[in-house]
Amino acid sequence: MKLNDEQQMLQDSVARLMADKGPVSHLRELRDRNDEKGYDEPLWHAMVESGLTGILVPEEHGGIGFGLVGAGLVAREIGRNLSVTPFLSTAVLGATALAAGGSAEQQQKWLPAIAEGSVITALAVDDGAKHRPEAIKTEAKAAGDGVTLSGGKLLVLDAHVADLLLVAARQGENTALFLVDPKAQGVSIERTRMVDDRNAARVTLDNVAAEPMADGAAALAAALRAGRAVLAAELSGLAREAFERTLQYLKERKQFGRLIGTFQALQHRAALLMGEVSMSDALAMQALDACDRNADDAEVQVLAAKAKAARTALLAGQEAVQMHGGIGMTDEFDIGFFLKRARAGGETLGDANYCADRFAALRDY
Amino acid sequence: MSDLEQFRAETRAWLEANCPEEMRQPLKSQADHCWGGRKWQFQSEAQKVWMERMADKGWTAPQWPKEYGGGGLSPEQAEVLSEEMKRINARTPVSNFGFWMLGPALLKFGSEELKRQHLPPICRGEIRWCQGYSEPNAGSDLASLQTRAEDKGDHFLVNGQKIWTSYADKADWIFCLVRTDPNATKHNGISFALFDMESEGVSTRPIELISGESPFCETFFDDVKVDKNQIVGELNRGWDVAKYLLTHERNNIGGEPPGFLKGRALGPLAAEHVGTEHGKLADSALRADIARLEIDQMAFQALVGKIREEAEAGQGVGAQSAVLKYYGTELNKRRYEVMMDALGAEGLEWESERTMGGLYAREWLRSKGNSIEGGTSEVMLGIVSKRLLGLPDA
Incomplete structure (x- = not known):
């Protein structure tokens, strides 16, 4: 899988943008001032201007329809810089769900708004502590002309600033996404501060009026696949950055009168980490490409990529803290942020165990 | 069309x-x-x-x-x-080794005369080659090899011992690293020599491995005469040829794990032996191990693909081959461990027909050598840390 010229240009420009406008220091500032919106607004505006919010929005709805490889390239840089934006919740999950399963009217209403950055969307799937979209408990009941939803959701990214909720609910045998106005009666949103200082919330729905999609099941499946693939890229970028910062440290820190990077025990750990990071990244990009090509094994590849990236990011975070020694344990030093995000990103939309379980099921064992 | x-x-x-x-x-x-x-x-x-x-x-x-x-x-x-x-x-x-190793070396470093002499018989399957690299005291530290080739005017006289020579007892010719300048620094006095295994003074002794098979030999040279024109590349520059071939060998090992069971899917194999419950393997820990292994293999293959693409774009494989060698062999070993877990008692059978003469156990044991031959895993990690990561020497 090789990047074409357009993708190469995108990668270069996004790398500059995130490093300039979305560095790790912004995450620290947002956290320290307990920012009300909880995301990097100037960066988000810059992303809107660059068209990145419309990266998965089809051109006829005002986007650039760049495909998942493009979205993955953005996510990889987000991972490297720990940039705090609603990119995943809105530009990936919201745009994909609406494009895959929205009615013409819903698409007309929301997709151009996502592309121009005027709305934020939030996907509510998990109704337990673990991601199990095959066993959704939140119920959709027919009520007059419409549908009402009741249930509780966790780990709803960017819900407290969202203009639209996309809620997974069970209706008889089927599980599908429904559109919910976050201000509707019966919706309560509790912002939950998480270990990674990203926006997440618990959302409670009590007989809330909801709008069915044209194909809510397809919308859910497409959003989950795209989200996992893009998260695999983000986590791979995060792992790469944690690894590179650690490698740099091995070349600077002296103990026993010499650079700690001369110790074979640390050299081999660094070499192993590099291998894991390279494999995770290669698989993530291959899986994104498989989605864009609509390959038969795209789902299997995405599950593998998310599982691999979740483990690799966590490994990189742990190895980074260990090899930095005491300073790695301090809040003042940035490396801990990578470990925290690795944990939260790994959990989002299915952890490594979940993805491996689904992977095995699709391979019939 | x-x-x-x-x-x-x-x-x-x-x-x-x-x-x-x-x-x-x-x-x-x-x-x-x-x-x-x-x-x-x-x-x-x-x-x-x-x-x-x-x-x-x-x-x-x-x-x-x-x-x-x-x-x-x-x-x-x-x-x-x-x-x-x-x-x-x-x-x-x-x-045979003529195709995998000597051919590529001759095409890159060999004289026109040597190419015309040796390549056509390889292609026709007439001459089978073996590789004389390791010695009893030159394993991971290959460049410290001691087999000597003395200049006797119209020929070289070769004396010394090789070990781990694959199929030396079945091969016709050997390509062999010999020391031609004992006074030079260790990488500089080595030459890459070719000679017939039927030459007077050559003898071989098979080594029985833990798998019960003997794919390797000890090979002894006692006053073996070698023609002076049978040196590939420059005299005393044989290390360049050897390094090139080691990279080549590592790519092969990394890219395609050896073994006849490699194509066997582990899921169905495990299902035959541990059974299923509700469509899933009855042993859930084994199921998780298989999935994790297959995911890691998929990630490895994605990296192999990426490195090959970069190599074709002219960036060369170089020290990346150490990454491929390390993970290719370690994954292969893991694969055999998981396979043995899945097979249970049947995998332990050493001779029975139903196991094709103990093929499972023998290949499982043979796979342990993958991370030793062609440069150990630890040597590979050393290459990665120095050449790819730029970490300093002690």
Whole structure:
């Protein structure tokens, strides 16, 4: 899988943008001032201007329809810089769900708004502590002309600033996404501060009026696949950055009168980490490409990529803290942020165990 | 129709007409592989015919130049040939160290005279080669090798001992690292010499491995005369050739783990032995191990693909081959461990027919050597940390 010229240009420009406008220091500032919106607004505006919010929005709805490889390239840089934006919740999950399963009217209403950055969307799937979209408990009941939803959701990214909720609910045998106005009666949103200082919330729905999609099941499946693939890229970028910062440290820190990077025990750990990071990244990009090509094994590849990236990011975070020694344990030093995000990103939309379980099921064992 | 499509159509037709039915079955064991050479006993008429027909076509070495007996195919054409052979399950007609190692070394470093002498017999399957690298005191530290080649005016006189020489007892010629300048620093006095294993003073002794097989030998040289024109590359610059080949070997090991069970899917194999409950393997820990292994293998293959693409774009594989060698072999070992977990008692059988003579246990044991031969895993990590990560020496 090789990047074409357009993708190469995108990668270069996004790398500059995130490093300039979305560095790790912004995450620290947002956290320290307990920012009300909880995301990097100037960066988000810059992303809107660059068209990145419309990266998965089809051109006829005002986007650039760049495909998942493009979205993955953005996510990889987000991972490297720990940039705090609603990119995943809105530009990936919201745009994909609406494009895959929205009615013409819903698409007309929301997709151009996502592309121009005027709305934020939030996907509510998990109704337990673990991601199990095959066993959704939140119920959709027919009520007059419409549908009402009741249930509780966790780990709803960017819900407290969202203009639209996309809620997974069970209706008889089927599980599908429904559109919910976050201000509707019966919706309560509790912002939950998480270990990674990203926006997440618990959302409670009590007989809330909801709008069915044209194909809510397809919308859910497409959003989950795209989200996992893009998260695999983000986590791979995060792992790469944690690894590179650690490698740099091995070349600077002296103990026993010499650079700690001369110790074979640390050299081999660094070499192993590099291998894991390279494999995770290669698989993530291959899986994104498989989605864009609509390959038969795209789902299997995405599950593998998310599982691999979740483990690799966590490994990189742990190895980074260990090899930095005491300073790695301090809040003042940035490396801990990578470990925290690795944990939260790994959990989002299915952890490594979940993805491996689904992977095995699709391979019939 | 493009040239390549035309080539595919012709290739398909030729293979259909020329590949004997018996040669369209996957190898059942090591014994089915055709190694060629003076001592080779063909297992069947079909094996002989298949090798000869492919050799006439130059397709035993598809990408080597035609003037040396190869097929002169472009990488794209060679890929088509390989795909078409896979399509009908055609076996590799003949293969040995001459194809894998010596050929590439001669093509890069050899004189015109040596290429004309040695490449055509390799292509025709007439001469089987072995590799003389390791010595009892030169394993991971290969460059400290002591086998000497003394200049006696019109010839070299070779004395010393090699070890881990693959199939030395079955090979016709050896390519061998010898010390030609004992006073130079250790990497600088080595030459890459070729000689006949039937020369006076050459003897071999097979080494029995933990797998019960003896693919390797000890090889002894006692006043062996070697022609002075049989040096590949410059005298005393043999280390350059050896390094090039080690990289080549690591790519092969990393890219394609050896073993006849490698194509066997672990999920169904495990289901046969541990059973299923609700459509899932009854042993949930084993199921998780298999999934994790297969995911890691998929990630490894993605990286192999990426590194190959970069190599084709001219960035070269270089020290990346150490990454491939490390993970390729470690994954292969893990694969055999998981396979043995899945097989249970049946995997322990050492001789029975139902296990093809203990193939599972023997390949499991043989796989332990993968991370030792061709540079140990620890040496690979050392190469990665110094050459790819730029970490300083102690």
